[in-house]
Amino acid sequence: MKKHNFNAGPSILPRIAIENSAKAILDLNGSGLSLLEISHRSKDFQAIIDEAVALFKELLNIPANYHVLFLGGGASLQFCMVPYNLLKTKAAYLETGVWAQKAIKEAKFFGQVDIVASSSDKNFTYVPKNYTIPADADYFHITTNNTIYGSELHSDIDSPVPLVADMSSDILSRPVNVSKYAIIYGGAQKNLGPAGVTFVILREDILGKVDRPIPTMLNYKTHIKEGSLFNTPPCFAIYTCLETLRWIKNLGGMVKMEEMNKKKAQLLYDTIDNSKIFVGTVEKESRSLMNICFVMKEQYKDKEDAFMEFAKSKGMLGIKGHRSVGGFRASCYNALPIESVQALIDCMNEFEKANV
Ligand SMILES: *Cc1c(COP(=O)(O)O)cnc(C)c1O
Numbered sequence: 001m002k003k004h005n006f007n008a009g010p011s012i013l014p015r016i017a018i019e020n021s022a023k024a025i026l027d028l029n030g031s032g033l034s035l036l037e038i039s040h041r042s043k044d045f046q047a048i049i050d051e052a053v054a055l056f057k058e059l060l061n062i063p064a065n066y067h068v069l070f071l072g073g074g075a076s077l078q079f080c081m082v083p084y085n086l087l088k089t090k091a092a093y094l095e096t097g098v099w100a101q102k103a104i105k106e107a108k109f110f111g112q113v114d115i116v117a118s119s120s121d122k123n124f125t126y127v128p129k130n131y132t133i134p135a136d137a138d139y140f141h142i143t144t145n146n147t148i149y150g151s152e153l154h155s156d157i158d159s160p161v162p163l164v165a166d167m168s169s170d171i172l173s174r175p176v177n178v179s180k181y182a183i184i185y186g187g188a189q190k191n192l193g194p195a196g197v198t199f200v201i202l203r204e205d206i207l208g209k210v211d212r213p214i215p216t217m218l219n220y221k222t223h224i225k226e227g228s229l230f231n232t233p234p235c236f237a238i239y240t241c242l243e244t245l246r247w248i249k250n251l252g253g254m255v256k257m258e259e260m261n262k263k264k265a266q267l268l269y270d271t272i273d274n275s276k277i278f279v280g281t282v283e284k285e286s287r288s289l290m291n292i293c294f295v296m297k298e299q300y301k302d303k304e305d306a307f308m309e310f311a312k313s314k315g316m317l318g319i320k321g322h323r324s325v326g327g328f329r330a331s332c333y334n335a336l337p338i339e340s341v342q343a344l345i346d347c348m349n350e351f352e353k354a355n356v
Contacts, residue, residue: 004340007318008147008291008331009169010189017193017243017335024239035239040232048239049228055245059253062178062201069200069220070228070238075099075168075187078198079106082141082164082183085220087111088210092137092161096153097124097146098324099166107141110212116140123325124149126283137161138209139182145170147190148322150293150329151286156180162206170290171199172248173334174258182206191290191333193241196234248334257334264332264341265289271345276356277303278348281325295327300355304328307351314347 005012024035028044038044053068062068071077079102083091087110095101095118107113114137117128124146133140139162145152147169156177157163167176168186178184183202189195200220207220216222222230248257269287272280277300281293296304304327311319321327330344 001315002343003315003317004343005317005336006330006332006340006344008190008322008329009187010195011191011318011331011333012335013193013240014244014247014335017240017247020243021236021240025236035236038235040229040235045235048235048242049233052238052242052245055242055249056199056201059172059245059248060176060178060201065205066178066201066203067224069202069223070233070241071198071200071223072196072234074195074198075166075185076102078166078185078200079103080109081218081220082139082185083107083110084212084214084218085207085210086139086162086164086182088138090114090134090137092116092133092140094118094128094131094140094142095120096127096143096151097149099147099168100141100143103141103143103166111138119151124151125281126286127151127153133159133161135160139164139206142166145173145288145290147291147331149282149325150288150291151282152288152290153286154289162203169333170288172245172254172257173261173290175254188237188241190331191335192244194237197237197241199241244335260338261289261332261334264336264338265292267338267341267345268292268330268332271348275348275352277352278328281327290331290333292330292332293321293325293327294330295321295325303355306355307348310351311344311347314343316344316347319344 028035056068090112091107092114093104095115104113117131119126119128140159141164143166162182164183165181167184169190171186171191185200188197272278272294277296278294279297319328319330321329
């Protein structure tokens with residue numbers, strides 16, 4: 001039976017990226033050596049990381065005064081590196097979910113944190129608007145896509161202070177005006193590559209303003225200076241990212257990705273909105289194109305387990321909602337084919353017919 005991979009992360013990758021990564025493990029470019037057994041300082045690996053950085057810049061139209069880094073430690077280490085490098089006295093944060101809260105927790109180790117707005121009052125089912133960003137904050141931190149709750153900020157906001165964004169789960173899903181941000185970071189394992197590598201897009205002029213000493217590995221300047229090769233980077237994960245970036249470019253870049261993602265999400269949200277038994281959990285204008293969360297209406301709640309079993313029997317994988325939301329979450333990242341969305345829709349319609 002065909003499987004449909006709706007995992008939230010690590011998650012579906014382009015088949016071609018996986019196949020080419022497998023080939024590179026056996027023999028990198030006919031060199032007779034595996035990608036896994038070459039030096040990160042070899043010409044072959046330098047070419048890989050150079051191309052990955054160049055493609056990232058090209059696809060997202062990243063201005064020349066920005067750096068693209070590939071680091072270890074996950075988005076979670078960025079929760080700490082951002083304030084370590086930027087927070088002098090006060091930072092502003094938008095509290096839109098669990099990941100935002102984890103970022104806030106780390107920032108508090110370094111200074112005052114102003115939470116300018118929060119959607120915790122409604123279990124993070126919307127992204128707040130109409131808040132004021134304090135002009136004296138060292139930076140303003142947002143989470144553009146809330147992977148667990150399925151809410152997303154769909155546009156690049158204006159900020160009077162340097163804007164920092166965790167884009168772990170929507171990077172490369174739409175065109176982004178990078179010039180509006182000081183830092184964009186994220187774990188690769190949602191929309192870009194395997195676990196183990198973290199991307200950081202950073203404007204250099206925001207550094208050097210804090211007085212505290214910064215340990216070498218946690219200092220962005222170290223990694224800029226060494227081109228992400230201060231220490232051994234996650235070579236294999238970077239290679240797969242490169243393959244994904246090539247796949248995106250070949251398909252037509254960010255405009256094409258956004259078009260595909262909008263189409264997939266629209267199909268699924270329309271099904272949810274027209275359903276007698278399913279209901280979406282997020283306010284319409286904040287709905288994520290990447291993580292689509294829905295539950296069963298009150299009177300059908302007792303059928304959630306049955307639907308889960310039914311969906312599994314039809315090849316749907318990873319649609320269980322996060323424990324803090326319940327119900328279902330269909331993650332529809334770039335690499336998820338529209339056929340998988342259609343298969344889930346068929347499954348939902350069939351279950352509804354049999355149960356209403
Ligand atoms: C998954 C995720 C994280 C955590 O990433 P790690 O690489 O596991 O540290 C952080 N933020 C968001 C929005 C995520 O989706």
